[in-house]
Amino acid sequence: MFQQMERADTCAYPSLQDIQHTAARLSGKILSTPVWRWQTGAMETQAGMPAEVWLKLELFQKTGTFKFRGALNCFEALDAAARQRGVVAVSAGNHAVAVAYTAQLLGVHAIVVMPHNASPARIAACRESGAEVQLAPNVHEAFRWGKQIQEQEGRTMIHPFDGPLTAQGTGTIGLELMQQVPGLDAVVVPIGGGGLCAGIAAAVKQINPACKVYGVEPLGADIMYRSFLSGQPEKLEKVDTVADSLGAPYAMPYSMNVCRLFVDDVVRVSDDQICRAMYKLYRDVKLVAEPAAAVAAAGMAEPLRLKLEGRKVALVVCGSNMEPQRFAELIARGAA
Template structure:
């Protein structure tokens, strides 16, 4: 299906976590994270527009501690620190979900977190970080946030916990795939939202080592499609600007490690519009009663959008990755989605 992408770069590809390493990571994280549930989606839009033979399961990672999958990678990084590193503390830069995860992980193991967050970050997410005893510094841009976090590493000896890149992040996110493949054996396809690639890279490594025939597909917003562009270019890409309601998927670039994992294990990346994300948020709320942030609706948007013809009739797992959104913004997006879903073209 995606041989062009697979052939683009076969050298210098990260081996990624082995299945044994993923299993060992799951044991290490046992008791520190939640094994999130899977729920079969059988009502509403699934009945209305998909073939009766289609089976759809939602991996509900929004029920994770801190409200997103980010805790898996952050906890794996922080819990592996030795005593001197724990005394120095950790640093991170993030617009929200990763920052919350690092704050929670640091507090859990008794170390201190300094977090650089852009001022446009949701107040709900900033408050969640402070609730876990993290020290939060606000910057004008995401780029300034990363520069500040790196300065803390250089000047204070803190350990940087990256939001999406590196072996420990991939080991942590891979445990999502390990759980899913045990919870729903013999899936035909797994669909995963893509920001920087750390989530899908880890999940795909687990899925493909357990069942090489299972298709792994990534989803990005049109306004934040660095991984899509990287796949087509055959090397990492940087975006000039990011513009999407899915702020959790707004990574402005790809990095070598996570990109190489995606090249090795991911079959294709597709893109969805903000309108499609809003529609999917509405379906998840209406049919499944889930409060999903825009990023968490990306896999659903792809199933009923660019992937519908390809996946209809298959056994499909969709990752619902997070729920950290304030009530007014959630209502705004769901109302937008409801209005779009009531238009004539959705009457099928």
């Protein structure tokens, strides 16, 4: 649907060598997460599905989310003075958890600004890691507070989805995946602000340009879809989705441009489709996947089904940080 950008020297992106060097530097600090072939339930009974479906189980990463890779890569680039001043992060949850954990690991003080309706489990995880948590009225105000703290206190902003260091970190997922499952026809990746998809797509396409990369967004937080349509970073007036960790209120130039360079298409899924995918992952694979982690499966099952039929496909299952009661509520919705 969308036209990819022409690669040019003026369009910065993480080179395969950048991603390989990052993987070597982070080796032993991050986990190389497993893959698992989905062969049960929907894969046996539902018509029009891919020939092979592999799950990249990034929900088994430290902190329960892929965000640790980018956060650690950003922290390791800080000099001694920057570490002394501390960091600030803005997030609905998973990025905040990863920053809090990394800060504790490296002895850096962290302030994390979260919307007041963020998952209580994620807020608790940040506090348990020693981060100072500030709760803003909404996600837009959270970003405003974060910027103000950065300017007033001289802290380094560890951005939730933008920048070369983040993309190099998330690119290590794509590097691992292409080594673990040779011969893939397509990789399907959740999109919030685009940091995960930008890194994975850059790695996948530079290893195998013929492998398709598809991004999937919630309808209630479709910032990358809108930005692809307009050709420039867009902003959302409102974020409304069960996949709260994909609720980026705006796009940023770096991640957007890397995605436009390497991503073949971006599709959208409804909250009901996300809940159905959560239920299938739980029923068939026994995974407790948060809504964002089920978005790729939702995209495969419905808007991408015709494109993926008969193909060898990998889905990125990106995280699992939520309360048991909320999980039960959403899979019940998906089973209905």
